[in-house]
Amino acid sequence: MFRSGARGNHDPGPASEALRLVKVTRTYGSAGNAVTALDGVTLSLGRGTFTAVMGPSGSGKSTLLQCAAGLDRPDSGIVCVDGKELTGGGEAELTKFRRGRVGFVFQQYNLLETLTVAQNTVLPLKLAGRRVDRKRAREVLTSVGLGDRLGHRPAQLSGGQRQRVAIARALVTEPRVIFADEPTGALDTRSARQVLLLLQEAVRVHGRTVVMVTHDPVAASYADSVVFLADGRPAGRMDAPTPDAVAERLAHLGDDVPAGV
Amino acid sequence: MFVLALRSIRRRPGRFLATLLSAFLGAGIMMTFNSMHDTAGQGGVDPVSSETLGTAAGVVGGYGTLLVFFAVASTLTVNVRQRTAELELLRCSGATPAQIKRMVVGEAVAVALVGAALAIGPAMLGGRALLDMFQDSGQVARSVDYSFGPVALLTGVDITLLASAGAAFLAVRRLTRGGRERAGAKRFLAGAALVTGASAAGATFLFSATDEMLMAAPAYGAILLSVGFALLSPRLLKGVLDRLPLSGASGWLAVRNLRERASHLAGILVSLILFTAVSTATLTMQSVESDAVKASGLVKSVDAKNLETLNLTVVGIIAVFVCVMLVNSLYAATTYRSREFGQQRLAGATPGQVLGVVAAEGVILTVTGVFFGTVAALAGVVPFTVVRTDAVLPDQFLGVWLAMVSVSAAVTLGTSLGTARRVLRTPAVGAVTLAA
Numbered sequence: 039m040f041r042s043g044a045r046g047n048h049d050p051g052p053a054s055e056a057l058r059l060v061k062v063t064r065t066y067g068s069a070g071n072a073v074t075a076l077d078g079v080t081l082s083l084g085r086g087t088f089t090a091v092m093g094p095s096g097s098g099k100s101t102l103l104q105c106a107a108g109l110d111r112p113d114s115g116i117v118c119v120d121g122k123e124l125t126g127g128g129e130a131e132l133t134k135f136r137r138g139r140v141g142f143v144f145q146q147y148n149l150l151e152t153l154t155v156a157q158n159t160v161l162p163l164k165l166a167g168r169r170v171d172r173k174r175a176r177e178v179l180t181s182v183g184l185g186d187r188l189g190h191r192p193a194q195l196s197g198g199q200r201q202r203v204a205i206a207r208a209l210v211t212e213p214r215v216i217f218a219d220e221p222t223g224a225l226d227t228r229s230a231r232q233v234l235l236l237l238q239e240a241v242r243v244h245g246r247t248v249v250m251v252t253h254d255p256v257a258a259s260y261a262d263s264v265v266f267l268a269d270g271r272p273a274g275r276m277d278a279p280t281p282d283a284v285a286e287r288l289a290h291l292g293d294d295v296p297a298g299v
Numbered sequence: 300m301f302v303l304a305l306r307s308i309r310r311r312p313g314r315f316l317a318t319l320l321s322a323f324l325g326a327g328i329m330m331t332f333n334s335m336h337d338t339a340g341q342g343g344v345d346p347v348s349s350e351t352l353g354t355a356a357g358v359v360g361g362y363g364t365l366l367v368f369f370a371v372a373s374t375l376t377v378n379v380r381q382r383t384a385e386l387e388l389l390r391c392s393g394a395t396p397a398q399i400k401r402m403v404v405g406e407a408v409a410v411a412l413v414g415a416a417l418a419i420g421p422a423m424l425g426g427r428a429l430l431d432m433f434q435d436s437g438q439v440a441r442s443v444d445y446s447f448g449p450v451a452l453l454t455g456v457d458i459t460l461l462a463s464a465g466a467a468f469l470a471v472r473r474l475t476r477g478g479r480e481r482a483g484a485k486r487f488l489a490g491a492a493l494v495t496g497a498s499a500a501g502a503t504f505l506f507s508a509t510d511e512m513l514m515a516a517p518a519y520g521a522i523l524l525s526v527g528f529a530l531l532s533p534r535l536l537k538g539v540l541d542r543l544p545l546s547g548a549s550g551w552l553a554v555r556n557l558r559e560r561a562s563h564l565a566g567i568l569v570s571l572i573l574f575t576a577v578s579t580a581t582l583t584m585q586s587v588e589s590d591a592v593k594a595s596g597l598v599k600s601v602d603a604k605n606l607e608t609l610n611l612t613v614v615g616i617i618a619v620f621v622c623v624m625l626v627n628s629l630y631a632a633t634t635y636r637s638r639e640f641g642q643q644r645l646a647g648a649t650p651g652q653v654l655g656v657v658a659a660e661g662v663i664l665t666v667t668g669v670f671f672g673t674v675a676a677l678a679g680v681v682p683f684t685v686v687r688t689d690a691v692l693p694d695q696f697l698g699v700w701l702a703m704v705s706v707s708a709a710v711t712l713g714t715s716l717g718t719a720r721r722v723l724r725t726p727a728v729g730a731v732t733l734a735a
Contacts, residue, residue, distance in 0.1 A: 075683050109645075129727075139646050148642045148731055152559035153552075162647040164548040207646070263550040 056215050056247035057083040057106055062115030064101050075101040075286045076112065077270035085214075088241040088248045090258035090279070092288060093267035099251045100219060102267065106249065107217040108136045120214035137166040141208030143237075145220035145283045147200040149192040155179065155203050156188040184191065184234055198229025205236050209246075216240060218250040222257050236258040255284035266291060305404035314381075314657060315410050317374040317627035322414025322459050324623065325367030328616055330422035330447075330455035331429060332359040337448030338430060348439040351605055355429075358609055359616070364458050366509030366620045372466035373566050373624045375407055377631040380563075400471050405581030407459055407467030415456045422455065423447045432608070440602050489530035496523030496678070503682035508591075514606065515585055521679030525576030528671040532568035533561040539667045552643070557660055564664065566628050570706055571668025574621040576675035578614050579696075579703050583608045583680045585719045586695040591687055618706070626714045633657070633718035638721055650723050657719040661712045669704050676700075 064076040075098040078261045083089050091099045104110035108124050111132075115151055116126040118137050124132075141162075142148075149158045159179060160170045180187055182202040192200050201221060208216050218237060222230035238260050240246040250261060258264050266273040268291050276287060331407055338344070379386070386399055387467050394402075424526035426447060461550040500520030506513045528535065543553060557564065584704060585607060592599055599607075640653050648656075684693045722730070 110424075111727070129644070130651055133644065133647060133649045142645055144645070144731070146731065148645055150639065150642055150646070152556045152639075157555065161552075161643075165643075165647040165649075165652060167548065207528060211647075288459055 039242075050169060051087055054230070055086060055118070055232070056085045056087070056121075057249065058080070058118040059102075059114070059120055060116040062102075062105055062112045064098075064105055064110065064112045067212055074270050077103065079109065079267075079270070079272060081256075081272065083191060083247060083249065083264065086241060086245045087240060088261045089250070090261035091249065091251045091265055091267060092253060092255075092258055094291065095253070097267045098270040099267050102251065103219055103251045105138050105219050107142065107215075108132045118181070124167070132239045137162070138168075139214050140162065141211060141216040142199065142212035143204045143208050143216065143218040143221045145223040146190065147197075147204050149200055149203055149207075151192055154189050154191060155184060155195070158192065158203055159207045159210055163270060166211070168211075173208055175206075178210050179203070182206045183232070194225070197225050198232060199231070199273075201233050202236065205233065209240060210242075213246070215247045215249060218248060218280055221250060222252065222254060230254075243255060253288075255279075255281040255288065260282045304402045305409060308409060311457050314378060316408070316629075317623065318371060318378065318407065318410050318463075319376050319414050320623055321367065321620070322463055323418050324619060325363060325370060326411075326415040326455045326459040327422045327425065329360060329363040329367070329419035329458055330418060330451045331425035332363065333454045334422065334426035334445070334447045334451035335429070336450040337446045338426075338443060340448070340450070341444065341446055344443050345440055345498070347442050347601065351433060351438045351601065352443075354605060355433075355609060355612075359612060360454065362613055362616065365464060366616065367459055368462040368466055370413070370620050370624055371463045372469060373406070373570075374627050374676035375403075375463075375470040376473070376566065377628050379403060381631060381635060400468065403471040403607070404464050404467045407463040411459045411463035411519050412456075415459045418455065419452070422451065426451070436604055436608070438604055438608070485530055489527045492523045492527035492530065496520045496525075497677070498526055499523060500678045503679075503686055506686060508687050511693055514588060514610075514683065517679035517683040518581060518584065520682075521576050521675050522677050524675035525672060528576075528675055529569040529572045532572065532668075532671075533565045533716045535671060536561045536564065536568060536664075536667055539663070543663070545659070547655075548648070549652050549660050552656045553659035553663065554672050556656065557663060563632070563672045567625060567632070567711070568662055568668050570625045570628070570677070571665065571711065572672040574618065574625075575669050575672025575703055575707060576679075577617050579673065579676040579700050580679040581610050581614045582699045582703075583676070583693060583696050584683050586699070587680075587684055587687055587693045587720075590695070619662060620707075622710055625710050629711065629714040630718050632723060633715050635717075637722045637725060637730045640697035640719070641725070641727045644723075644727035650729050653723060654716060654719055658712065661715045665708050665711045669707055673700065703717040 054089050057082040059079055059080045061080055062076050063074070063078055066073045066075055078100075079102060081102075084115045088171055091102060093099045101110065101245065106118065106119070109116070109132075111126065122135075122139070124135060147264075150161065153161065155180065156172070156175060160172070163170050165172065176185065179188060184199060184202055184206065187195065187199065192203065195203065204221075216237070221237070222233055225233060233257075234257055237248050239248065239260075241248050246259075250257070252258055259279050261279065262277065264276045264279045264284055264287075266275065273291055274287070276283065311467065322427060328370050335352040335356040339349040339356075344352075386403075389399055389402075390396075427445045430439065430443070430445050434441055434443070448491070503513070503517045506516065537558060540554055540561075543550075543554055545554050588603075589599075589607065592603065643653050643656070644650070680693065680696060682692055
């Protein structure tokens, strides 16, 4: 249903690395009380992978996602999405960079209340000035199980349904990388499972790359691999994660990385 | 609850600035004009002077009450709507609806008291200037001394307090009742205003060109018609939106936003319609009248001069109030949308596109408001001009109309775009999580 072969003419051929971060540093606050959220993070994610980013609160996982997605600019270091380097510039330039390369799924859904499900889904296409293929939008919405809710407003949907609209909206532009920030943080276990299976399907069936920030070991176990983060630095990696192994690793994350060194 | 009210004002004085400004302006204007009653009530004032002063006080006093009510009501409605979360929290912590009502009304009364107290000094100066003006134009004898007495003080403070308390009561009731509006009653009122307005404008033809009361019928006609349109404004806006073939992402979003928020935007449309109708109609008719008197070579009577002064004053007052209401409601409405703008940006809108949406909304609102305001104004101006002169549309109309439209457009677009630019300085991710 989301065939990558059906992409438009702006496809220069996918790069083998979907996302690459080199020595990315991000500091908040002024010189006196500066907080280093990211401390020289280097990371490389291949195409068609599903990666969870985990770490305790304040470990910099949300900052990592925002820097990688072009929502925030790092103080130093290089960010490449789909082989194209993210360079400085105003918000308008960053927005244009993100269009078509990056899709988002947030904990708070961030759907526009004034638009219907179908209108929310095609909004990124409208904003980017791309042709709006309503049939495809309906196909995508049907594939996330909302084919019968096209005319509903977000306020008429449950949390799980809203998050599936958000996933449809992220998929419809056929982005290289989908960034998900605690996508199941506000959902019950059943809705969370549906959302995670959809993200998994986007990777396995349609070849997208998904990066998901979470602090739920169960959510992380749906990913192919988990990258751990502590105090703004990478703190190991786990392939084929299970909930128990992830929880175990997370509990001892503070032991391996001495703070403040 | 009153203690809580005072505390909530002290913690966030900025939120009450618009309400304070409306109360201050209203109390100031009412005290200024009502001090004419005090001045006329002194011993040894001749009947002509006394009548002039009395008329001025009566007419503007009546308008003033209505305006204070509307201005305070509009600022408070915005204020209460923005505090839904806080009021909800109070309700969850065990406050009964009556207690919340008392708190909001208490806040309004406290703010109104401060506004009225602040207005006393300026009102004294204003009243003195007004008397000077009447004396310079020969409408009031030189021998009359200015007096600021109990009538001015009592009416000014009382009416401001009553209007504020009433407006607050209505604002919070609308909120606690969940916004169930009696559409039927509103439609009936709108229909009545439109019919009465149209017949008043039609009644102009019953007068002769030199009747002193000639201006009254078309002026009331125009005002009533604009009130009718104002009451129907959400419906009118929807009608306009259905006929708009807007393309482009910004226009597309603007139309959908407006359609969803039509009832919230009614306040802005009401201000625009009333402002355009009242100011265009009154100023055009006044200048037609002045030119006609000048052409006939006659000297204006005291009554005619009185009428001119009053017309200009009333238009001035309405213009100031409407500007305060417009700026306040647009500023509040736009600030409130910070989260929505953030969501648009995360969905791939550039800051320019977000501003484009805001501008498109502003233009649609202005054009709709100005259009219906102009229809109401023309309904008054055309009969008046036909009876008073031989023309149908006076030459002065275009100039006055252009001036009023520029003011409306400048205030509407200036406020919403200026506020939106400021709101957009918050990074999109921050804007989305702040309000979440």
